[in-house]
Structure formats: C-alpha cells, structure tokens
Amino acid sequence: MRVAIVWGSNTGQTEEAAGRLKELLSLETSLDVSRASPEEILGYDVVIIGASTWDIGEPQYDWEDRLPELEELDWSGRHVAFFGTGDGLTYDDTFVDAFGLIWERIKDKGAMLVGLWPTEGYRFADSASLTEDRTHFLGLPLDNDNEAHLTEERLVAWAAKLKGELAALTPPVADAAAPPVGGA
Numbered sequence: 001m002r003v004a005i006v007w008g009s010n011t012g013q014t015e016e017a018a019g020r021l022k023e024l025l026s027l028e029t030s031l032d033v034s035r036a037s038p039e040e041i042l043g044y045d046v047v048i049i050g051a052s053t054w055d056i057g058e059p060q061y062d063w064e065d066r067l068p069e070l071e072e073l074d075w076s077g078r079h080v081a082f083f084g085t086g087d088g089l090t091y092d093d094t095f096v097d098a099f100g101l102i103w104e105r106i107k108d109k110g111a112m113l114v115g116l117w118p119t120e121g122y123r124f125a126d127s128a129s130l131t132e133d134r135t136h137f138l139g140l141p142l143d144n145d146n147e148a149h150l151t152e153e154r155l156v157a158w159a160a161k162l163k164g165e166l167a168a169l170t171p172p173v174a175d176a177a178a179p180p181v182g183g184a
Contacts, residue, residue, distance in 0.1 A: 001170050004029040006041050007050030008062035013085045013144050017155060018050045021083065024159035034062040038069045046114070046166060047078055049139075051102055052085040057094030057128065059101050060084075067105050076110030079169065081162055082139025083115075083155075088124035089146050096141040100128030103138055114165045115139050117158060121150075 005022055007030065009015035015032075022030045025048075031041065041047060052060045059067065082103070086096035103113065116136040122143070129138045140158040142151050 001046060001166065002029075002044045003027055003046040003048065003166065004031055004041070004044040005048045005050060006031045006033050006036060008033040008060040008066075009050070009052065010054065010060055011052075013142070014050045014052045014060065014083075017083060017085070017142055017151070020152075020155050021048065021050075021159055024156060025163060032062070033066050038066070038073055041070065042073055042075065042078065045078060046081070046169075048081045048083065048115075048162075049099075049102060050083050051098040053087075053091070053094060053096050053098040056091065057097035057101070059098040063098065063102060067102065071105040071109065074110055075106050078111050079114045079166075080106065080111045081113070081115030082129070082137075083142065083158065084139070085142045085144055086124075087145040088122055088141070088143045092123070092125040095122070095124035095127045095129075095143075096137060096139075097128040099138040099141075100130070103129075113138060114169075115158065115162050117141070117161075123147075 005018045007014050007018040018030050051063045054060055082099040084098055088095045117140045118136055144151055
C-alpha cells in the first residue's frame with residue numbers, strides 16, 4: 001500500500017507535524033501540496049492530509065488554491081486521513097474546520113475516511129470537522145497555540161491508531177513456505 005503525507009503550511013507548524021508523522025509512520029513520502037500535482041497526490045492508496053485552519057474557518061492557503069483541481073478527480077479506492085493545527089480558544093467555533101471543508105469536497109468522489117479522533121480533551125465550541133454524532137473529529141487536531149504540551153503525545157497516539165487502521169486495510173501476505181491453495 002502506497003502512503004503519502006500531503007501538507008500545506010503557512011507558519012511551519014503543520015509541516016513540522018508532517019515531518020514527525022512521517023517518522024512515526026515510517027513513511028518515505030511527504031509532499032508539499034503547493035508543489036505536488038493532483039495526479040501525483042492520487043498516485044497513493046492512502047493520502048494523509050495535513051491542513052491547518054486559517055482566518056475564520058478556512059483551509060490553509062495552499063489547500064484552498066489546490067482544492068478546485070482535487071475535487072474534479074476520482075478518489076475511488078483512496079483512503080484519506082486528516083491532521084492539522086487550529087486554535088480552539090480564539091477560534092472556538094471554527095476549530096480545525098479545514099478537515100471538514102476539504103472532506104466535503106472529496107467525499108462524494110469515492111474517498112474513504114480513516115483516522116477519526118475523539119473530541120474528548122479538547123476545548124472548543126464547534127467545528128465543521130466533527131462526525132455526525134459530534135464525538136469524533138475527522139482527523140487529528142493539534143492546538144499548538146493553547147495545548148502545545150499535548151502535541152507530541154497526540155501525534156504518537158494518532159500514528160499508532162492510524163498504523164492499526166492501515167494494517168487492517170492491507171491483506172496479509174501469504175506464507176511463502178505454504179503450498180498454494182488448491183494443491184501443491
């Protein structure tokens with residue numbers, strides 16, 4: 001299974017988180033969305049999207065520029081996970097909205113979501129990135145403005161959860177010593 005992290009970052013926080021996730025997930029590929037073509041992005045089975053929320057509930061600028069192209073493509077067979085930064089106190093009613101805004105643009109194009117994360121432990125009022133039952137985010141929020149001390153712990157836990165989800169998607173490799181099914 002081919003997996004890539006695709007991120008956009010204005011201040012470097014999401015880029016830094018992408019680098020850390022790349023290490024934790026033992027991945028080879030991390031792409032800056034402003035430099036990657038939509039076709040290159042869809043060359044992966046799993047696309048881990050790093051998108052921070054800017055202004056009042058808008059995706060990071062590079063994602064905003066790339067979204068019209070990405071929503072025109074067929075995402076069938078691709079799994080998508082989200083992570084990114086937001087400010088749960090100052091922008092408490094648009095906390096990590098970017099996940100939800102991007103997801104809305106690609107979910108009907110065949111994308112499948114992985115990497116949900118519980119809302120428990122976060123301080124915020126509302127988010128466009130909540131599941132229908134409001135118990136999970138569509139991905140991993142990082143609030144470096146108010147909870148930077150929790151970032152590493154959250155990255156490590158989410159990476160472990162995501163590894164488990166991705167392993168469940170990958171069919172087991174047949175034992176090379178075992179005879180083929182149906183005889184020798």
